[in-house]
Amino acid sequence: MSRKHDVNKEIENEVYCGTLPVLPKERKYGFIDALLVLSGYCIATWSYTQGSYLATLVGFKQLLIGAFLAAIFMLMIYQLPVIMSARYGIDIWIWLRSVFGPAGNKIVTIIIIVVNFPWYAVCCELFADSMENLLGLFGIQLFNGAHLILSLSCVIVGTIIALRGVGTITWTTRILVPLLLLVGVAVVIVGFTSVPMDVIWNYQPELAGDAEKTVNYVLSIEANFAFVITLVGGMAEVPRLCKSEKSGYYAGVLGQGAAGSFFVVVGAVMAIAMQYVTGQMVDDPTLMMATLSAPILGLSSLLLVAFANIGTQAVGSYIYGVMLKSTFKKSSYKVLVLVLGLYVALLCIWGKITEYFGSFLTIGACVYAPLAALLFVDFFLVRKQKIDLKSAYELPGHTAYRYTGGFNIVGIICLALGFGFTLVIYDPIKGIIHNKILFMLTPTFASFLFTGILYYLLCKIPFIRDYVIRKGPDKRPFDRAKTPPRQNLFFMPFIWLICKFITAPYKLKIDKHNMEGIKPPFLVYGSHNSFMDFYVTPLALKPYRANYISELEGFEAFGEWIYRQVGCLGTRKFINDQMLIKNIMKVIKRGDVMVIYPEARYANVGTNSHLTPSIAKLAKLLKVPVVTINMQGNYLQQPIWNLKERKGARLHADLKCVVTQDEIGKLSVDEILSRISKELTYDEYKYQLENKIVINDEWRAEGLHYPLYRCRKCGKDFAMTTKGSKITCKYCGDSYEMDEYGQLHSESGETIHIPDWYEWQRGFVHEECREGKYKLDIPVKIWALPNSVNFVDCGEGRLVHDNSGFSLEFDNYRTEKHETLKFPASSMVSIHTEYDYRGLYGPCVTLSTYDDTFFIYPTDESRDVFNPTKIQFATEFLGGLYT
Structure with a gap:
């Protein structure tokens, strides 16, 4: 078996198993296990960039308090929905189908990747900086454009590793986390031993005035909120594997709030130490250790940081590639990873991702804050911690979360308004405050509150609540015994x-x-x-x-x-x-x-x-x-x-x-x-011809191939096509034109009355039935209509029609079993047919029991042989209507 096939199979298994609910007996993480895994998950070299950024805003004591307390405060709120993941064993991306609808969830997935994947461009920039800085210490001057080549090399190598699949990624993470920990420990030791302790402890950035101090402090809290809330996309991946809800929740809060914040503080220590020694604030651990200790330590750290950044890029490409693959199942994993790599490469070519780091953080939070709010309010206040899992997984017959064309309009509007609300408060690109009072709450937290309250209040409106909270399809059979009222006199x-x-x-x-x-x-x-x-x-x-x-x-x-x-x-x-x-x-x-x-x-x-x-x-x-x-x-x-x-x-x-x-x-x-x-x-x-009723629409024959499906010349079934005013055989080319009086004329001058062609076809079907040659055995799509409220999607099944009658094999939504319903030929004198049901759904036939009407459509595979007219001819003959 080829390596390519192995990787594709691994990815398919990962996607399949990664989306299914994890059963209680399959869950393997306790609190400590989950804490360690999540600690590793949030450790990355971009933490140094975050710490360096915070050091430009506030003093070290404020930074220390904000990095831990602000992060943990936000995590304690927005991590609460992981209780749902631990309870049901599912990722939030399954739950979000109820918030945005399946189609809306796909759009949100793309948005999340667009705003979150730039983190990996930060890694690539750090990799290039480390290489340049270390080579500079040894007196090696690089040519113009070398920085871009170095950053792109990180993208390329990381993408190649991601393309090699699960096994390579597993080994990468096993090496990556210890290396990142070693770098962090080294930075702390060098930072605190190379400069006096009070330099770091009493550090204050150069600010101008009390007003700026207040604004900068709020910006630092905003940065901490935004930094941790960007983890919302993957917050449930580990908790769904936890043995208890408490373990999943507290591991997420402490793993990301403690370990992640520790490395942010480490980055701040490094930046403060470098400013004290060199006068420049640096977020590159390689340059710091080479400057503050010895070049050999810088060289060692370079190797660690280089692999860490490449490994982070690889793991990120893999995680988001699998996430996209689970959402867009028909897409190639390889293509998705390459697209992600191209996206990061374009950001590297742009070259300003670190310059606009604070703006990037807030823009990401503009999306993540309302997303986290919707998740929180939907789970606790709207759905009362209950979910229709079968609808979330879009199982046949369970369409509670389909909403409007697959979009939950209410959830999407709230997400958009939450995003806009952040921009009303603060412009992250220009750094302009539009509303000082709301800014004091931080843009992220204000957007979180606004979106959550808006969604909650909207769901209090009865018709919106009924729209959002769908308890699955109504399966109650129509009350056939109900006495019909007289026509309303007022009407x-x-x-x-x-x-x-x-x-x-x-x-x-x-x-x-x-x-x-x-x-x-x-x-x-x-x-x-x-x-x-x-x-x-x-x-x-x-x-x-x-x-x-x-x-x-x-x-x-x-x-x-x-x-x-x-x-x-x-x-x-x-x-x-x-x-x-x-x-x-x-x-x-x-x-x-x-x-x-x-x-x-x-x-x-x-x-x-x-x-x-x-x-x-x-x-x-x-x-x-x-x-x-x-x-x-x-x-x-x-x-x-x-x-x-x-x-x-x-x-x-x-x-x-x-x-x-x-x-x-x-x-x-x-x-x-x-x-x-x-x-x-x-x-x-005949009525049209005798009364000379002119119907001269250019498209007047289009669709006529549904009832007139058999070619009169070559005798092939399902051969006819129509366009404009013509009906033509796609095999032999025999063609007829419909005139303005509804008569068909061949190129040879023959005139055909449409009902004559129709009845001519019926004779061939009758002959097939008499000789026992008639049989239809095809895959079909099935929708059940139990009542006047809704259709129920029964998925795909199989329809068999022969001299004994109909046999319909499918997943019966009533019994939740795979069953076969029989409809004896003698029980049906005809069958209901549609050529384009409601002008939207294409051809179908229906079969009915007392409690359900089954609308049966062809699949792509059976579309060419599914013809309602021929099915009707056979049904009427076998049912005794015609002899």
């Missing part, structure tokens, strides 16, 4: 007005036949062509109000309350719903009109489907007049295969009583079915 004028407004551009004409004396209650059967049916029918039935049968996805799309007010009865398609029959009887019994669209789906090519005897049996059961409404032009206005509206369509509806009250008891089921079927026979393209 009726508005319903008629809206319907009139929508149908007006298409010049709707309604003709009524045999309707004299027909008053509610009566039963209406309607043709079903498009959503326009729901605007035409109320106008045809005016002045009577009615109840309508609707599939649950309409309830979910528009809201159950609205659908109830307009008189809808919720059901699922192509199931034997006895509760629906009872509710229909209730509607008729109270004297209302009951509207049913018996085809139960929109017409694929503007022609009617076969109707079953059950609709005539229902009429006999209800013992009321039967009325039909045959609507024409609705399909032409918006065919199911292309949901763009065609302005040239013209609408017409025939409302006719086909069975009177006197006849309902005398006619047989077959006679009633015959009358209904006759009146609900239609052909939209």
Whole structure:
């Protein structure tokens, strides 16, 4: 096995295992273990830069107090959420999916790296400084540009080490931490033995006036706050491995607050000692030891510092590379590490990262402070220390944290406002104070408080709280037994007005036949062509109000309350719903009109489907007049295969009583079915041609390949494509143009009526079924609709369709088991199909149980062989609708 393959496998394992919850029995760190690991984590040569920077602001005593107490104070607050990591065994980046949403979390990850990874440019700059300073002591003068080459060499070597994977990084850290400790000890010894103790203890920077002292003291506290809060991105990596919550929390506070602060103080001691001896404040331990002791000690420290900086660069590239890989799973680890290396290299080329160190600290804190505040408030005050782990891990059927397109808008807005609030107080680039009072709190702590309070107050607003705190998808089945209300009388004028407004551009004409004396209650059967049916029918039935049968996805799309007010009865398609029959009887019994669209789906090519005897049996059961409404032009206005509206369509509806009250008891089921079927026979393209309805939109044929999928010339299934007004075979090139009257014309002069092509295809599917050759076995994506509230993501599964019926294999969100549902062929006379569901989600079919409707979509792998039309043809033949 190649080394490259080994590294890739190691990284994949690290990403996979590094994101999964750590079980209690798998946790290996006690308090001491975690303390030592976290102490090593926060030790780096940039601590000397921080100490040197603080020494320019305040005296040593203030520096000592601020470095420890300010750091520990901030850590005690913002580290509290690691309790969650220790409790659940997860990193904060899993938790943050609830704060920002999965997509928002990716954006925040990138922002964190942009503001935090410059620390590693500081390491590279320190490496170059050490090399230059030591060579200068030996009288070696370097050429112009040598500093950049040295800093870039640190980037390159560190990146190469990171690319070699986990094993190399492990050995690097084993050597790195002891070396850094040795350097720190050496600096302390040399610093305190080379200058009088009181020089360091009584050190005061050169300042001008009391006001500047106050400002500088606040800036020093700000620097300490900012220095420790930049560790928030990795604060949970070790605590999630701790055996107890206390161990994880206190190890984080003391490990970073004590060890990290100690090295900051060491850096300050070094800088003060060098200023006393040379008159210059230096943050390079190599130059300090060579100057204050002996060149040989400087040379030894150079080797230690050089490896420490290269090692820090390597470990940082590895940690952030794995972090990015876990967020962007399809990206290459190698590419991500190279991008990180390029980012640091660009900062080195810029060459001013150490000059703007204080600004860099505050800018980082501008992001980290609101991030830490959101984490704190979200965990303790908003979610009350509870998290939906399955939603956080985006398991199938658990979408509580999907929010708006994957973004928690509330969390993202608070993060942005928190960032802006810091800049309102203080300009870190120019060093200008905009608000002296708030500045006294330090920009970091003020932003922390502002963001936390804002997020908390927003989450007190009911609708925002409901948006943020999602307890997972609502799995309760729709209440099919609930008595449907009558259409709201107050709503009726508005319903008629809206319907009139929508149908007006298409010049709707309604003709009524045999309707004299027909008053509610009566039963209406309607043709079903498009959503326009729901605007035409109320106008045809005016002045009577009615109840309508609707599939649950309409309830979910528009809201159950609205659908109830307009008189809808919720059901699922192509199931034997006895509760629906009872509710229909209730509607008729109270004297209302009951509207049913018996085809139960929109017409694929503007022609009617076969109707079953059950609709005539229902009429006999209800013992009321039967009325039909045959609507024409609705399909032409918006065919199911292309949901763009065609302005040239013209609408017409025939409302006719086909069975009177006197006849309902005398006619047989077959006679009633015959009358209904006759009146609900239609052909939209024939209607268009006969009435010379011009539809000349340039895109008029686009989408027609969904119902017309088989090439008439070469006979291949799923061969047709459409563009503009043409439908073309992608294999043999046979092409037809749709004219302005909806007829297809070949290049050879043949004219095809679209429904004829459609029915021609049906014959081939019937033949496949008769010969036992029909079979569909494909991977699919599945969404369940249990109620009128939400869909539930069931992930990917497998759909099998053959002569025995449907078999759907998937992770059942109700039982949380991998199961296979069977739908016998004899139980379904048809199937609901969509060619582009809601104009967003593409083709699908649905299968229903009493408690769920499963919307089934193709995967990328099965997209080319998933055709709802062919599935429908087979279902109807196997279910007995066609013989």
